Amino acid sequence: MSKFLIVAEHLGGKLNSSTARCVSCAQAIAGAEIHVAVLSDAPEAVAAEAARIAGVAKVITVANAANAHPVAQVLAPQVAKLAAGYSHVFGPSTTFGKDLMPCVAALLGVAQVSDIMAVEGPHVFKRPIYAGNAIITVEAPSSMAVVGTVRTASWPAAGNGGAAAVEAASVDAALPSHTRFVSLQQGKSDRPDLQGASKVVSGGRALGSADAFKIIYSLADKMGAAVGASRAAVDAGYVPNELQVGQTGKIIAPELYVAIGISGAIQHLTGIKDAGTIVAINKDAEAPIFEIADFGLVGDLFQIVPELEQSL
Amino acid sequence: MKILVGYKRVVDYNVRIQVKPDGSGVVTEGVKLSANPFDDIALEEALRLRDKGIATEVVVATLGPADCQAHLRNGLAMGANRAIHVVTDQAVQPLTAARALLKLVEKEQPQIVLLGKQAIDDDANQTGQMLATLWGRPQATFAGKVEVNGDHATVVREVDAGLETLEVQLPAVITTDLRLNEPRFIKLPDIMKAKSKPLETIAFADLGVEAGDHLKTSHYAPPAKRSKGVMVKDVAELVSALKAKGLV
Numbered sequence: 001m002s003k004f005l006i007v008a009e010h011l012g013g014k015l016n017s018s019t020a021r022c023v024s025c026a027q028a029i030a031g032a033e034i035h036v037a038v039l040s041d042a043p044e045a046v047a048a049e050a051a052r053i054a055g056v057a058k059v060i061t062v063a064n065a066a067n068a069h070p071v072a073q074v075l076a077p078q079v080a081k082l083a084a085g086y087s088h089v090f091g092p093s094t095t096f097g098k099d100l101m102p103c104v105a106a107l108l109g110v111a112q113v114s115d116i117m118a119v120e121g122p123h124v125f126k127r128p129i130y131a132g133n134a135i136i137t138v139e140a141p142s143s144m145a146v147v148g149t150v151r152t153a154s155w156p157a158a159g160n161g162g163a164a165a166v167e168a169a170s171v172d173a174a175l176p177s178h179t180r181f182v183s184l185q186q187g188k189s190d191r192p193d194l195q196g197a198s199k200v201v202s203g204g205r206a207l208g209s210a211d212a213f214k215i216i217y218s219l220a221d222k223m224g225a226a227v228g229a230s231r232a233a234v235d236a237g238y239v240p241n242e243l244q245v246g247q248t249g250k251i252i253a254p255e256l257y258v259a260i261g262i263s264g265a266i267q268h269l270t271g272i273k274d275a276g277t278i279v280a281i282n283k284d285a286e287a288p289i290f291e292i293a294d295f296g297l298v299g300d301l302f303q304i305v306p307e308l309e310q311s312l
Numbered sequence: 313m314k315i316l317v318g319y320k321r322v323v324d325y326n327v328r329i330q331v332k333p334d335g336s337g338v339v340t341e342g343v344k345l346s347a348n349p350f351d352d353i354a355l356e357e358a359l360r361l362r363d364k365g366i367a368t369e370v371v372v373a374t375l376g377p378a379d380c381q382a383h384l385r386n387g388l389a390m391g392a393n394r395a396i397h398v399v400t401d402q403a404v405q406p407l408t409a410a411r412a413l414l415k416l417v418e419k420e421q422p423q424i425v426l427l428g429k430q431a432i433d434d435d436a437n438q439t440g441q442m443l444a445t446l447w448g449r450p451q452a453t454f455a456g457k458v459e460v461n462g463d464h465a466t467v468v469r470e471v472d473a474g475l476e477t478l479e480v481q482l483p484a485v486i487t488t489d490l491r492l493n494e495p496r497f498i499k500l501p502d503i504m505k506a507k508s509k510p511l512e513t514i515a516f517a518d519l520g521v522e523a524g525d526h527l528k529t530s531h532y533a534p535p536a537k538r539s540k541g542v543m544v545k546d547v548a549e550l551v552s553a554l555k556a557k558g559l560v
C-alpha cells in the first residue's frame with residue numbers, strides 16, 4: 001500500500017494551500033495513507049490546519065528553533081529521517097518545495113519526479129517538460145521511495161472536514177549551521193494570493209511603467225482578482241518578482257485569467273494553460289495570446305481597461 | 313577563488329518544440345541548440361565576480377555528447393578561463409548530473425558553484441540542490457542578487473512570497489534566476505581567443521559515477537490543446553460574455 005509523507009508549506013503560522021493540493025494528488029492513488037509533516041519553530045497552529053484537511057490520516061510535527069525559516073539544507077535531513085517507512089515523499093512545486101525536495105531526494109539517493117500533473121499509478125506520473133510543450137510519462141523505480149513535487153495548478157485543494165491526529169516527533173539529525181536566514185521582504189497586499197486566486201488580471205510590457213500599471217491593480221480590485229505580470233513587466237520593474245506568471249514564475253489555474261498587453265510567449269502561456277477562461281486584450285490582432293484566449297479583444301489597453309472597469 | 317559554472321546545452325528557447333508522432337520523443341534533429349539561458353546568467357555572474365577581483369578563475373563544465381565542444385567554446389569566448397567536457401551520449405538526469413559535478417568539485421575545489429535554477433529542456437530544477445546536498449555545503453537557489461564578502465556570500469532569492477536573503481558560508485552552490493544579470497554578447501575577437509583556451513575532456517565512465525536512468529520515460533505527448541475562442545468587438549460584448557459564464 002502507498003504511504004505518503006507530504007511536507008507542509010507554511011509562512012507566518014499559516015498553512016499554504018499548496019499542501020492541500022499535494023493531498024489531492026496523493027489521493028489519486030487508491031488507498032493511499034496520507035501523513036503531513038510540519039517542520040517549524042512553533043508548529044501547533046499550522047498542524048491544526050493540516051489536521052483539518054480531508055484525507056489526512058496523521059500530522060507529524062517537528063518543533064525546532066532551527067526550523068523558524070525554511071532553509072532547505074536544514075529541513076532536508078529532518079525530512080529524510082521522517083521518510084523512513086514511506087513509499088512517497090511529496091512537496092509542492094512552489095519555490096519552497098523546489099528548493100527542498102531535491103535535497104531530500106539526494107539524501108535518500110533517489111531521483112525526483114518534478115511537477116507531477118497526473119498520476120497513472122503508484123510509480124507512474126505525467127509531468128511537463130520544455131515549458132509545457134511536451135508532457136512525458138515517467139516511471140520511478142518501485143524499489144525505492146518516490147520523491148516528487150506536485151504541480152499545484154494541476155490539482156484542486158483538498159477540502160476541510162478531516163480530524164487527523166497530531167503527533168510530535170523528535171528527529172535525530174545533524175543540522176548544518178552554514179546558512180543564515182537574514183530576511184524576507186514580502187510584497188504586502190490585501191489582494192488575493194496569486195497562486196490560489198480564482199481570478200487573475202495580468203499586465204505586460206505594454207503598460208510601460210510602474211505608474212501606468214496602476215490601472216491593472218485598479219481593475220483587479222474591482223473584480224476581486226489577484227494581480228500577475230509577464231516577465232517583461234517584472235524585468236522592467238513595473239511590479240515585484242513574485243507577480244511573474246509563467247515557466248519560470250508561477251504556474252496558475254484561476255477560473256478567469258485576463259492578459260492585458262501581453263504577447264503570449266510560450267514561456268508565459270505555460271503558466272496559464274490550465275486557466276478556466278482566458279481573456280486577452282492586445283492591440284495586435286496577430287498576437288499569439290489570441291490563439292489560446294477564449295475571448296479576445298483587439299484594441300488599446302489604455303482605452304479598454306478603464307472602460308472595462310467602469311462596466312463592471 | 314575559483315568558480316565552477318554548470319553550462320548545459322539545450323534546445324534554444326525560441327524553438328517551438330514538436331513531439332514526434334509516435335510519442336518516442338521530441339524532434340531535436342536540425343533544431344538550434346544553445347546554452348541554457350540560466351547557465352548563461354550563471355556564467356555572466358561568475359565573470360562579473362572575476363571582473364571585481366573576487367574570483368580569479370572561471371571554469372565552465374558540460375556533461376554532454378562529443379559535439380558539445382563548440383558550445384563550450386562559446387562559454388570560453390564569453391570569458392571563462394577553462395572548460396571541462398564530460399563526454400556522454402546519454403541524456404543526463406539531475407541526480408547523475410549532481411553526482412558527476414560533485415566529482416568535478418572534488419577535483420577543482422571551487423569556492424562557488426554557479427548553476428542555472430533549471431534547465432529549460434527537462435525543467436527539473438534539481439541539480440543544484442542535489443549537488444549542495446551531496447557535497448554537504450549550503451545552497452542559495454533562485455538568486456536575484458549575489459554579493460561575496462570574504463568567506464561568505466549574501467544572496468537575495470526570488471521566492472513565491474517575495475525576496476528572501478540568505479547568508480551562506482563558502483564554498484556553496486548558487487543557482488541563478490532570470491533577473492540576476494543580463495549576459496554579455498560574445499565579440500568576434502573573443503571567439504578567436506577562445507580557440508586556444510584549455511578544454512579538458514573526461515569520459516563519463518572515468519568519473520566513477522554510476523550511470524543509468526533513474527526515471528524511465530515511456531511516452532511523450534503534446535500538451536492538451538485549448539480550443540480557439542472567439543473575438544469580441546468591444547467591452548460591452550466582453551462583459552456580457554463573462555457575465556453569461558458567471559465570471560464577473
Ligand SMILES: Cc1cc2nc3c(=O)[nH]c(=O)nc-3n(C[C@H](O)[C@H](O)[C@H](O)COP(=O)(O)OP(=O)(O)OC[C@H]3O[C@@H](n4cnc5c(N)ncnc54)[C@H](O)[C@@H]3O)c2cc1C
Pocket residue numbers: 203204205206229230231232233244245246247248249250260261262263264265266267268271281282283284287299300301302325349350432
Ligand atoms: C528561459 C526563459 C524563461 C522565461 N520565463 C518567462 C515567464 O515565466 N513568464 C513570462 O511571462 N515570460 C517569460 N519569459 C519571457 C518571454 O519569452 C517573453 O519575453 C515575455 O513573456 C514577454 O512579455 P510581454 O508579453 O509582456 O511583452 P511583449 O512580448 O513585448 O508583448 C507586449 C504586447 O503588448 C501589446 N501592446 C503594446 N501596446 C499596447 C497597447 N497600448 N494596448 C494593448 N496592447 C498593447 C503588443 O502588441 C504586444 O503583444 C522567459 C524567457 C526565457 C528565455
Ligand SMILES: Nc1ncnc2c1ncn2[C@@H]1O[C@H](COP(=O)(O)O)[C@@H](O)[C@H]1O
Pocket residue numbers: 317318319320321348350351354373374375376404406409426427428429430431432434435436437438439440
Ligand atoms: N548536463 C549538464 N551539463 C552541465 N550542467 C548541467 C547539466 N545538467 C544540469 N546542469 C546544471 O544544473 C542546472 C539545473 O538543471 P536541472 O536540474 O536539470 O533543471 C542547469 O541550469 C545547469 O547549470
